[in-house]
Amino acid sequence: MEENLKQQSTRIVKFALFGPESTGKTTLAQQLASYYKTEWVPEFARDYLQEKWEENQHICVEEDMMPIAYGQTKLENDKLVLANKFLFCDTNLMVTKVFSEMYYDYCNPLLNEAALEHEYDLFFLTDIDVPWEKDDIRDSPKERESVFSVFKDTLIEAKKPYITLSGNKKSRLAKAVKIIDDLVLAKELGFSSADFVQIYEHGVSFENIKNQLQIFKNGINKSRLISPATVSNGILSLSEADFETKAILFDAKKPNLKLKKFVPASGAASRMFKFLSAFLNDFNIEKESINAYINRKKENQLSLFIIGMDKFPFFGSVDEKLREVYLDFDSLSTDYKNYYFIKMLLASDYFDFANKPKAVLPFHQYKTHIANPIEEHLHECAHYASSNSISNLHFTVSEIHQSQFEECVAAVKAKFEEESGTIITISYSYQNKSTDSITVDIENKPVRTEEGKLIFRPGGHGALIENLNNLDADVIFIKNIDNVIQNHTEKISLYKKTLAGILIELQNKIFGYLNEIENKEITEDKIVGIVLFLKQNLNIEIEADIEKLTFEEKINRIKEVLDRPIRICGMVKNEGEPGGGPFWVQDEKGVISLQIVETSQVDLEDKNQATILANATHFNPVDLVCGIKNYKNEKFDLSNFINHNSGFIVEKSNNGTIVRSYELPGLWNGAMANWLTVFVAVPIITFNPVKTVNDLLKPAHQPQ
Secondary structure (H helix, E strand, C coil): CCHHCCCCCCCEEEEEECCCCCCCHHHHHHHHHHCCEEEEECCCCHHHHHHHHHHHHHCCHHHHHHHHHHHHHHHHHHHHHEECCCCEEEECCHHHHHHHHHHHHCCCCHHHHHHHHHHCEEEEECCCCCCCCCCCCCCCCCHHHHHHHHHHHHHHCCCCCCEECCCCCHHHHHHHHHHHHHHHHHHHHHHHHHHHHHHHHHHCCCHHHHHHHHHHHHHCCCCCCECCCEEEEEEECCCHHHHHHHHHHHHHHHCCCCEEEEEEECCCCCCHHHHHHHHHHHCCCCCCCHHHHHHHHHCCCHHHHHHHHHHHHHHHHHHHHHHHHCCCCHHHHHHHHHHHHHHHHHCCCCHHHHHHHHHHHHECCCCEECCCHHHHHHHHHHHHHHECCCCEEEEEEEHHHHHHHHHHHHHHHHHHHHHCCCCEEEEEECCHHHCCCCCCCCCCECEEEECHHHHECCCCCHHHHHHCCCCCCCCEEEEECCCCCCCCHHHHHHHHHHHHHHHHHHHHHHHHHHHHHHCCCHHHHHHHHHHHHHHHHHHCCHHHCCCCCCHHHHHHHHHHHHCCCCCEEEECCCCCCCCEEEEEECCCCCCCCEEEEEHHHHCCCCCHHHHHHHHCCCCCCCCEEEECCCCCCCCCCCCHCCCCCCEEEEEECCCCCEEEECCCCCCCHHCCCCCEEEEEEEEECCCCCCCCCCHCCCCCHHCC
């Protein structure tokens, strides 16, 4: 490359404005230079060609391309010496290259080489959504879309880092400033410009990336357990008569309420079939028997699967397909039959169950048909989440799976609506990619694909607090996609209605107090009653805190405590299931409250904490009824009630290497940590999760 076309090396952060004519490049370059108190590089070609036109009315020709390239390079190098931290280039040799190819179908090899070698920390591709401004140099207002595509394709082909800027002058400036500040932060964190663009397009904020890297470095403080929540010490126990009474209250009130059922259902069922996938990866049917594999691996799950194989609701379909594919199936040995069964169950060109969402898998065998979790949730929804013959069901799904959900819904919705006399509305939402976590290795360095791309992982079910925040309902029932039961829907409905009845009772009391505060009707005597209510009904003790306060301070303190979203959480007796449970927990400020805590949040090396965890009497089945509106019937901003210090660092294997990612505070853990919380003991019949395929062999999922 010629010396006159070489860029000077520099530590200055350089931005190239890149786009067709009349797309606001000059305006933005000037704005940014002014904002950051630095230099900008004007377009050499403009003055060069204007002078040529004014002298003899000559227009640009191919021979002008190299003088323009030399002049533009010199201008940029001169401005570089004067720049303060940043340099904004109104144009660059890549623009000259594009125009040379467009107008003359040729680009001088020296110009082409220089254009591709000139480096900028970021290109701003200026959109064509601004008005065309005519002058003596511009000549293609009707071809803006095709010209813009050429500019964009050029950046892609040259693998230049770019971000498109759209909008008016004011919004473009604001957007560009945010991008520039984030790029500086990204480079301080060791990311390249290409990384920056990938993160930007993924939608994860750079402040979040910075926080995640800090969390990987410093770790996360474990929960401080004080004691398990037990019946009469944090868990409300009801008689059968109480259950009926609360349910009747809910039924009486629900005509005036908008109800919704919220079902987290994102992701594929890979964990459900994990032991079967491991078997297929590690087993060689020509070298050992399945029984030898089971003994070698101590794989009792596989043994149970094979013994109960004919009791699975999908057995008939798989068996039929096997006999269709293997014409000599009956003559095969038992090992081969079982091996082919498992292989077909997971094969991508057959049933592919591990890659499908749990929601669409066959769970229950009825006399007339086989039901999946979607059907069971529709059935439940019509029973307890309906008001005025309308039932609202919301699934959080992976975008790639939504069509499968819609197909399953379409197959059964009309039938349920006819049978129940209830119109069922279905809505969907996705887990926001902006909540994803960057993946790092054990040295906390970002993990990359073979192509050098960063790897992101979903931020866990805690990300769904955003989805919940976007719903509009007075009462929201939350239940996991796999927690369904075959038959006994009436019983399940009773307990769900009970939780809703408790919610309504509490809301009536709390809203009454808050309205009295609003109307200045609170007296010292009433404050005593409210403090007692908090202790007896919400397990919140503020008596010691409030004694030293003035009357006004007491009022403000009570309002602060009461004016929060409410969750009523069903709790079942602990029967050894893995997962979280109800505990009394002390936070960083010394405040003790009821929380749902996962095992991973507990410091198991602390013997006292491990003992408290082991003494838990109840388990969290994810059986919640929520109130997300305040006493003025306004929606709370649920993001204001998250304990951001209660996330998780998750370790997983990626191609044999341990990698780490960050999961947000869980939806029913830290994401609801600052809600008003009531735990209610409910029967074990309400908890029937399908964590592995073998759970479908349990009585709750078998025909009665």
